[in-house]
Amino acid sequence: MQNNYVVATIKPWNIKEFQSLKGRLSGKWHLITSKEELSVERLEQLNPRYVFFPHWSWIVPSEILERWECVCFHMADVPYGRGGSPLQNLIVHGHKKTKLSALRMVNELDAGPVYRKVPMSLEGSASDIFHRMAPLTFQLIGDIAKNEPSPQEQEGDVVVFKRRTPKQSLLPKSGDASSLYDHIRMLDAETYPKAFLEWGKVRLTFDEARLDVDNGQLTARVKFESNE
The missing domain is CATH 3.10.25.20 (Methionyl-tRNA Fmet Formyltransferase; Chain A, domain 2)
Known part of the structure; x- marks a missing residue:
């Protein structure tokens, strides 16, 4: 039974959360923290059931999306809030709370089907919010790895955020x-x-x-x- 998993992230709060939890997660877990590490060759070696992307700043190649089940985590109640800088755009639009959505990654940004959503607060600084989000993200990761749910297509009107400069x-x-x-x-x-x-x-x-x-x-x- 396949029990290898990959977490690809570049943010320190997610790396810290991974390091604190990996010994308690079932299966074999591997951490990728750079664009260069995320290659077809590397994933072929690891043969993961899922590749989780808690916070990734680059487009994932189609070849990877098509060969492995890739999951991203977006801080918006999709299809509302697809796109860049969700935290900042949500606050600019006056939101006090949101949902953290776990999505199957597809070639269109944040458009994939949803595994699960959990509510989260937008109070405090961006650092407060990201550190609050990290354990929620890994709760979702653990749930998906354990239960292997089938993601459901998004429903509702699409609202796309632009990445801030x-x-x-x-x-x-x-x-x-x-x-x-x-x-x-x-x-x-x-x-x-x-x-x-x-x-x-x-x-x-x-x-x-x-x-x-x-x-x-x-x-x-x-x-x-x-x-x-």
């Missing part, structure tokens, strides 16, 4: 304390371009935002960096 991290010129808080917190995670302002030859970056809802006061840490 680093330039969009610039703080907006207008808005209240709540909207500025959301802008700072949604970018506050490792490997993400933080909220910033340009001030002459200096770039000011913002993180660790706190909002006092009662009096509408916003506080944040500011770092000065040369932009020359």
Whole structure:
């Protein structure tokens, strides 16, 4: 019986979660953390039942999608919110909660059938949210590996998000304390371009935002960096 599994991820919170859980997961588990490692040759050696992609930044080749059952995890209640930067786009659109969807990967981005969805909160910084998402993701991974459910086609109207660019991290010129808080917190995670302002030859970056809802006061840490 085939019991090899691959987890392909590049984010530290997922790597940490994998390392803490792999001894408790049934079967043989293998971790891939770079684009170069994810090759047909490598997967042929491992012969996995599933290849799980908790957070991957590259298009997976069609040859891999067609030969192995590949599962991605998308922070939106698909078909609403397909596409890039789901966390930031959900917060920009005013959402306070969402669903983490486990999808069979197909050549069209985030369009595959759904194994399962679980609710999750969008409160706190991006780092808070990603660290909250990691154990939920591996709960789904464990469930899929154990039960091998048949994914069901998505239902509803398709809404596609555009991937945000680093330039969009610039703080907006207008808005209240709540909207500025959301802008700072949604970018506050490792490997993400933080909220910033340009001030002459200096770039000011913002993180660790706190909002006092009662009096509408916003506080944040500011770092000065040369932009020359």
